Amino acid sequence: MKCTRCGVLAQTDLPWRNAAFCPDCYFEFFSRQVRKAIKDRRMFGPDDRILVALSGGKDSLSLMCELKRLGYDVTGLHLDLGIGESSVQSRAAVAGFCEAHGLPWRVVELASDGLAIPAVKKAVKRRPVCSACGKIKRYWLNRYAFERGFDVLATGHNLDDEAARLLANSLRWDQAYLAAQGPEMEGGDHFVRKVKPLYRLTEQETACYAFLRGVECVTAPCPYSGKASFTVYKRLLYDLEYARPGAKFQFYEAFLKRGRPAFQAARPDPGDLRCADCGAPTREIDNIPEAERGRDPLCGVCRLRRMAAAGE
Amino acid sequence: MKCTRCGVLAQTDLPWRNAAFCPDCYFEFFSRQVRKAIKDRRMFGPDDRILVALSGGKDSLSLMCELKRLGYDVTGLHLDLGIGESSVQSRAAVAGFCEAHGLPWRVVELASDGLAIPAVKKAVKRRPVCSACGKIKRYWLNRYAFERGFDVLATGHNLDDEAARLLANSLRWDQAYLAAQGPEMEGGDHFVRKVKPLYRLTEQETACYAFLRGVECVTAPCPYSGKASFTVYKRLLYDLEYARPGAKFQFYEAFLKRGRPAFQAARPDPGDLRCADCGAPTREIDNIPEAERGRDPLCGVCRLRRMAAAGE
Numbered sequence: 132m133k134c135t136r137c138g139v140l141a142q143t144d145l146p147w148r149n150a151a152f153c154p155d156c157y158f159e160f161f162s163r164q165v166r167k168a169i170k171d172r173r174m175f176g177p178d179d180r181i182l183v184a185l186s187g188g189k190d191s192l193s194l195m196c197e198l199k200r201l202g203y204d205v206t207g208l209h210l211d212l213g214i215g216e217s218s219v220q221s222r223a224a225v226a227g228f229c230e231a232h233g234l235p236w237r238v239v240e241l242a243s244d245g246l247a248i249p250a251v252k253k254a255v256k257r258r259p260v261c262s263a264c265g266k267i268k269r270y271w272l273n274r275y276a277f278e279r280g281f282d283v284l285a286t287g288h289n290l291d292d293e294a295a296r297l298l299a300n301s302l303r304w305d306q307a308y309l310a311a312q313g314p315e316m317e318g319g320d321h322f323v324r325k326v327k328p329l330y331r332l333t334e335q336e337t338a339c340y341a342f343l344r345g346v347e348c349v350t351a352p353c354p355y356s357g358k359a360s361f362t363v364y365k366r367l368l369y370d371l372e373y374a375r376p377g378a379k380f381q382f383y384e385a386f387l388k389r390g391r392p393a394f395q396a397a398r399p400d401p402g403d404l405r406c407a408d409c410g411a412p413t414r415e416i417d418n419i420p421e422a423e424r425g426r427d428p429l430c431g432v433c434r435l436r437r438m439a440a441a442g443e
Numbered sequence: 444m445k446c447t448r449c450g451v452l453a454q455t456d457l458p459w460r461n462a463a464f465c466p467d468c469y470f471e472f473f474s475r476q477v478r479k480a481i482k483d484r485r486m487f488g489p490d491d492r493i494l495v496a497l498s499g500g501k502d503s504l505s506l507m508c509e510l511k512r513l514g515y516d517v518t519g520l521h522l523d524l525g526i527g528e529s530s531v532q533s534r535a536a537v538a539g540f541c542e543a544h545g546l547p548w549r550v551v552e553l554a555s556d557g558l559a560i561p562a563v564k565k566a567v568k569r570r571p572v573c574s575a576c577g578k579i580k581r582y583w584l585n586r587y588a589f590e591r592g593f594d595v596l597a598t599g600h601n602l603d604d605e606a607a608r609l610l611a612n613s614l615r616w617d618q619a620y621l622a623a624q625g626p627e628m629e630g631g632d633h634f635v636r637k638v639k640p641l642y643r644l645t646e647q648e649t650a651c652y653a654f655l656r657g658v659e660c661v662t663a664p665c666p667y668s669g670k671a672s673f674t675v676y677k678r679l680l681y682d683l684e685y686a687r688p689g690a691k692f693q694f695y696e697a698f699l700k701r702g703r704p705a706f707q708a709a710r711p712d713p714g715d716l717r718c719a720d721c722g723a724p725t726r727e728i729d730n731i732p733e734a735e736r737g738r739d740p741l742c743g744v745c746r747l748r749r750m751a752a753a754g755e
Contacts (some may be wrong), residue, residue: 302693302704303694304697304700304701305701310619366682367683369684370682371614371675374675375675378614381614385614385616386616388615388616389616390613390616393618394710397704
């Protein structure tokens with residue numbers, strides 16, 4: 132097979148894009164998709180200070196790599212979840228990558244804020260810890276970026292992540308989540324702007340980029356993920372994509388054009404509640420449980436921190 | 444296995460409902476779902492004159508059968524599509540069923556309105572005729588019910604039909620279709636109220652009812668359906684249901700509660716255009732093609748009729 136752009140031997144085949152590329156042209160293709168995402172969704176400009184969330188996986192490291200190549204002002208942030216050997220390896224992958232490429236990076240150890248994931252897992256008992264972990268990660272990424280004055284927080288979510296999350300939100304018709312999902316989310320009071328520059332690229336395409344660039348990343352799944360529900364949605368979308376090549380991207384793009392606006396228009400006023408512990412406003416804060424109404428409200432993360440402390 | 448209600452030997456197993464029934468209790472279960480649909484969605488009352496769309500398949504005949512048993516004032520309407528032997532058999536199934544049960548029924552031959560489906564198929568050329576056929580059926584069912592003063596039009600759509608259509612509309616984020624989909628649709632100028640009393644029951648459950656009641660129905664698919672796209676969505680929902688029993692129904696119910704209202708609020712004013720041929724208002728009328736703007740608009744069906752006439 133020949134490269135669609137330059138005619139030399141291709142090493143990557145992307146049937147749903149009717150294209151095949153040699154490594155150099157693949158990098159150009161990948162870069163063009165990232166540039167288009169940044170431009171179309173007005174994610175950030177050359178003067179913005181960008182905090183890039185680095186888990187140590189292929190998506191986040193590829194994102195950091197590409198944004199640096201495009202000349203943006205990037206700083207990495209790794210959240211050390213404190214999950215034994217898994218976290219040690221993730222942190223080592225981030226350190227290795229950033230040091231090899233001379234990229235600035237920071238680390239926040241969740242344990243230092245009483246939120247090591249094993250303690251949280253104990254506190255949430257039989258429920259899977261994934262949603263609590265996601266909440267804590269979003270909280271700390273936002274908090275770090277906001278407190279240090281970064282202009283924008285970039286995460287490595289790819290098209291498969293985004294489409295699977297959209298499918299999950301759609302199957303539940305979760306109005307608040309549907310109003311808030313997208314490759315760019317405005318900042319505001321206590322919230323930094325958030326962007327997903329890889330949203331036009333599939334998981335396979337990001338994996339291919341990481342491989343061709345020789346990015347050394349962690350590949351083992353989280354030891355707590357178990358049968359994560361996301362895989363059900365990813366599999367359904369895989370089947371849909373197989374039957375209708377391009378359907379996954381169309382689903383997501385059509386949502387941004389015609390779905391999200393309807394839910395944003397219907398979104399209720401978030402009010403002006405603030406967390407009694409950390410002072411964050413109610414946006415992204417859990418619904419307040421019956422038992423706590425009338426009392427000073429806590430945000431979801433501060434509640435988890437108290438639960439984890441009580442369980443020790 | 445024993446009947447969940449009465450303890451005798453069960454003949455039907457409904458795992459996602461955690462139930463199994465003997466025939467008598469199955470009829471009671473089925474009837475209760477239909478009664479709940481009619482009551483919850485305020486479909487119609489005992490004094491309403493109901494026109495029931497009868498294709499000759501299991502769903503429509505089961506619906507007619509159950510509504511009659513519940514004591515409602517029902518009249519059947521069969522649309523003869525004029526598709527050779529297939530249509531002959533469908534009409535015979537409707538005639539046989541209605542005559543065996545002493546039920547009133549009427550027939551409209553689409554050929555008499557210049558809309559025999561084979562002629563329409565020729566006119567739409569390479570495109571599948573299914574969407575044109577669906578449009579014509581909706582048009583004639585509504586027109587007949589409206590002109591003869593029926594209070595409501597009932598169709599045999601089951602949960603699988605509705606959920607698959609919802610999934611298709613959601614994947615495209617088609618605002619107008621999402622605003623208009625549901626088990627009840629208000630009537631208005633030129634439009635009769637439309638209801639789907641079987642929307643709480645799956646395809647399998649309706650098939651089981653038809654079998655146990657000895658309803659003789661047509662089972663052959665339409666010779667024109669080919670690889671209908673609906674089957675892709677039905678298969679995806681089948682896989683989802685397998686992974687998460689009950690997910691299909693939850694998807695549909697959550698849409699009615701939280702999805703549809705957002706799209707109804709965002710729906711643009713339909714305006715007051717009317718079809719130059721039949722006088723129907725613009726609701727459910729096709730978008731007007733560029734070439735016809737400024738001229739008297741035609742509704743989708745009247746345009747198909749002209750195309751079919753031109754092709755003869």
